[in-house]
Amino acid sequence: MKVWKYGDNINTDMLFPGKYTYTCSTPIEIKPHLLEDLDPSFANAVKEGDIILAGKNFGCGSSREQPVVGLKAVGIKAVVAESYARIFYRSSINQGLLLIECPQAVKAYSDGDNISLDLEGGKINISRKIFSFPKLPKEILAISKAGGLLEYTREKLKKKK
Amino acid sequence: MAMTFAEKILAKYANKKSVIPGEIVTVHPDHLLTHDNTAAIIQKISKELDEYGIFSRQLPIIVLDHVIPAASEKTALNHKNIRDFVKKHRIKHFFDVGNGVCHQIVVEKGLALPGKLLLGSDSHTCSYGAIAAFSSGIDRTESAALMLTGETWLKVPQTIKMELNGKLAKGVYSKDLILYIIGKISASGANYCSVEFHGDVEQFSVEDRFTIANMGVEMGAKNAVFMVDDVTRKYLNYLKVDPSSYNAVYPDINAEYQEKLSYDLTKISPQVSCPHTVDNVKPVSEIEGLEIQQCLIGTCTNGRISDLQIAANLLRGKKVHPDIRLIVLPASKQIFEDALQNGIIETLVKAGGVILPPGCGPCLGAHQGVLAPGERCLSTANRNFKGRMGCKDAEIYLASPATVAASAIHGKITDPRREMKK
């Protein structure tokens, strides 16, 4: 598992350049351009289960869904940041990409530290230092477990029937 | 427990006694706004719509406004699919091409009322804080789910209290005020937060408040709100809204705020937001004389009757500079009719303005009034991002209708107070 660390104000253009917005929409089309203008090594080297660590206001800018769809598709386990821009935050939950807001953990991390996540317990373990983040309510955990809001909604509708 | 406006509304919609910032609640909004993007939204859930139908035919408000009349076969087909959907599911609140910009329609038709909760797949849904509703933007996927289930979750935001002190000087408007505030607080200064406006707000009409609330998202806010007062009540009366159909919600006196900011309005002069971020704000005096090629008066930010009236007052009996294209678009059909009736349109056309149909027009760069490389546009809209008006090598400056009208006369950015003195 690798930890990809970035700074403050990472906007959606850095995560997925605007020039591809109307030509790429499927995960296969999106993947080669993920983080293209921020970290050219990312798209080739990222592996399922990796974590992104970032500063303040992650995902600011446009409301395009591609960065979220792309990060989810390459298997990013979670983004841990000091804060997020709100439409990006919601979009991530809707696509089933896990975002954790925990400024203390971001500040405590230094290169090479191990990170493990206890999602149900709301804890991050960084080389044996433990930080809590507000637990997401069951409903939102259920959305990520279902694989995103549309899948979650489909299940909900089936149950109601 | 003492609560802010946002906390009270979210507690109410979550059926709880109280909520605290950071808490996540499940809510059923009163309405869901979607526009031309309804086509993409319903496509995501076409199977489910066939199987389960929509949650409620009263929930959606659908307004065709972004690319109207259709600019291509693709946009025409989108519109057609939306009309079919509206018919099939007997959607109650549908406004076809020509009715106006979605946010204006929501307020004008009395669909946003004090104390109500509205969500919309458009970032400027925050506009209805002008009428003391709680409203916020969401993405298309979430709108799709709302169409099916009528519910979603919201995180209770922290609240910033902004105290507005003193009166704005002549020639300075609510647009100048909100540009000034965004310049100070930055484009992410109110991230996640609910913003409450207090203080000397009785000087602002609901239209002025609309301009301010509309730009809440340009400082990252979740919603931005003015509380119900006589100004609100008078406006709702004029819309013939029955006072028993809404409940005013006020923050508690000892509510806890993340931050309290105050602004001395007497010190604010006309402002301009410069390329390519909305928070790059300067007083007009710093860039007066900069040549421009296009002027735009309209959009959900400043396309209301008072905005057009201000422009007409400045342009009456004058001509737009020969190097300027002045584009005017009323924010709704109602506003267009009113402006026709009281001679505003005639004044603007005689001065050299080109009138576009009520809608978003050039604001999003899809059609009508797209800029060429190297050109500058002075606009009353809310965003000046690179490429926003269809060309990444053009520049967009944002200002009040008065500044735009005065600048249209001179062909360069001009302090409107110069024109007023004459």
Ligand code: SF4
């Ligand atoms: S007028 Fe502009 S900002 Fe307002 S809804 Fe239309 S495109 Fe968006």
